[in-house]
Amino acid sequence: MSLNCQYDVLSYPFYLRDQSRRISLETVLPLPENVPRIQGVVGGDLLAEPPRFVVGEDQITVSGKLHPYLVYIGKTDEEMYRGAGDEELSDEERGNLRAPREFGIGWRDEEEPIFEETIQFPGLRPEMMVDVDTVAAGCVFEKEGEDRVVARSQIEIRIHVASQKNAGILTGVTCVPADRFQAGKEQLLVEEIVGMRRERLNVQAPLLLPNLKPGLARIVRHSVRPTGLAWEVNRGKIMVKGFLDTSLIYVGSDDDGRPTEIFTNEWARNAGNGLAFETALDLEGAEEGMTVIPRVQVVRAELERSSQRELRANVRLEVEVKVSRTLTREMVVEVTSPANEVLDFQKYLLEMEEPLGESSGEVDLDLMVNLPFGQPGMDRLLGWRGSPGAVTVEAGEGKVMLEGMLNLQLFYVAETADETRLVMAEWGSASGNELPLAGMIDFAGLKPGALLRSYLSLENLNLEMTSERTLRLTGALRVRALGRTPRAIMVLRDCALVPPVDPATRPSMLFYVVQPGDTLWKIARRYQTTVEALSRSNQVMNPESLESGQKLLIPKHPMAAAQ
Structure with missing residues (x-):
């Protein structure tokens, strides 16, 4: 009698616990020579480029570039407006005195801050699959003279690691004569990573101001945000497409080109005038039905004034896709034989994470928000930007539960008897006045204890003044959750018939x-x-x-x- 065993290698990813680190940076930023000097700081924001990283034994070094953007009140040339001697000011000089003096300036290339941080990560190895995100968690600007500011930034570094593991398994047993042994089998769902692709994409397009809006004298602030992300897989190509929602705060101009008031405008997907983008990434082995994780980040965004009614958008994006598929693998977990036969086994405990599928949904947002203490009341809203902050995701019975905070930045006009000025307000961890964020989405078959990887984005965020110090915030948090469940199973690596011995x-x-x-x-x-x-x-x-x-x-x- 003979026994033949069939073997195979089981490959599966094993995800290490995510690590995160928040770092603080302080950078002195000088103003370029060709812009007005600083009278007062309104505020600003920060864009973090996709990071670079080097993986070592039990540690990772992350580095990257940050693009700060400052909004400030510029000094006027008093001699221009004062007139000669005791002469009365002309109408044009009076108009210039009343014109908005808000300016915006960004730092790029060699002037931008650069950071580098080494983070200890037990169990990390250079051959593992590593993904790193850097998120700007806030930036405070302080005047340090009329020609420079100090930027105090907070950056959150998030590290995700998957280790590709291989395990020998017994997949079948045959014998001669047949049916002398019985093999017990079990099935496993196994995630197999097909691959990852990343590329840079440039989007250039004109942006026209609506006829009802005044012309453009100068740009004060702008922001660009990817939205409406969609994808499809077709014959080894992954098509990724979406829109860029662009918001603008600017100083308007009259028919003669003279500055007037501060205005805002938005080009958005929901309004039908967002900037569309599309790209195709080649990835061998990608097919329909696979799990695709896309990510689009803004590397650089510039708006240039072409005329009083037209701007030119130049946006550089980084588009990344990760593709995996779920396979069903069958393996032998026991072999039985007649009482007079002795079998020997190599057994081991296989610990892995079995994919559960995914679920998507939206959490409706409806919050009443108060202006931070000490800030002037609102006369007119100009623009806002929000992002989910530190959000924890937990598996419940058929539910994904989320709890965390919402970061919000708001620009508005405040009017007093003496002046009209631009004001920025912030809510978030950097300013210590977080807005609550909580909700849940359905996930059929999910059980407590399951492991989740979530992808969050804010959609249709809107602010409405209810009084000069309160706002109503509405919108939706779009949630995509991928589930895995830990599984430990005793499997056979080898099987042999033990010949009788005297x-x-x-x-x-x-x-x-x-x-x-x-x-x-x-x-x-x-x-x-x-x-x-x-x-x-x-x-x-x-x-x-x-x-x-x-x-x-x-x-x-x-x-x-x-x-």
Whole structure:
């Protein structure tokens, strides 16, 4: 009688626990020579480029560039407006005195701050699959003279790691004559990573101001945000497309080109005039039905004034896709035989994370927001930007539960008897006045204890004044959650039929000295016994931990010891 075993290698990703680090930076930023000097700081924001990183043993070094943008009140040339001697000011000079003096300036290229941070990450290895996000968590600007500011920034670094593991498995057993042995099998769902692609994409397009809006004298602030992301897979290509919502705060101009008031305008997907983008990434092996994780980040966004009614948008995006598929693998977990036959097995505990699928949904937002204490009341809203902050995601019974905070930045006009000025208000961890964010989405079959990876984005965010100090915030948090469940299963790596041996031919005390490269499996095959019999006779707790020179007793009655 003979026994034949079929083997295979099981490959699966094992996800390490995410690590995050928040770092603080302080940078002195000088103003360029060709812009007005600073009278007062309104505020600003920060854009973090996709980071670079170097993976080492138990640590990772992350570096990147930051693009700060400052909104400030510029100084006027008093001699221009004062007039000569005691003469009265002209109408044009009076108009210039009343004109908005808000300016916006960004720092790029060699002037931009650069950061580098080394983070300890136990278990990390250079060959692992690593993904790093950097998120600007806030930036405060302080005047340090009329020609420079100090930017105090907070950056959150988020690190995701997957280790590709391989495990030998027994997939089938055949014997001659047939049907002498019975193999018990189990199925596993296994995630297989197909690949990842990343590319830079430039989007250039004109932006026209509506006829009802005044012309453009100068840009104060702008922001660009990807939205409406969609994708499809077709013959090894992944099509990623979406829109860029662009908001603008600007100083208007009259028919003669003179500055007037501060205005705002938005080009958005919901309004039908957002900037569309589309790209195709080649990825061999990608097919319909696979799981695609796309990500689009703004690397750089510039708006240039072409005329009083037209701007030119130049946006550089980084588009990334990760593709995986779910396979069903069958493996042998037990083999039974007649009572007079002895089988030996190599067993081990396989610990992995089995994919559960995914679910998508939206959490409706409806919050009443108060202006921070000490800020002037609102006369007119200009623009806002929001993003989910530190959000924890937990698996419940058929539900994904979310709890965290919302970061919000608002620009508005405040009017007093003496002046009209631009004001910025912020809510978030950097300013210590977080807005709550909580909700849940359905996930059929989800159980408590499951592991989740979530992808969040704000959609249709809108602010409405309800009084000069309160606002109503509405919108939706779009949630995509991918689930995994931990699974531990005892599987067989090998199986062998133990030929019968006559105990009378074996000495009562037979010892073997372990040699380099030996395993209990190899020794059991040599002496026609079983791994279990060797383990019991020598009180070996871990069959994988033999030491060279260790003395082992070979059991005289291997079949009895193994049963």
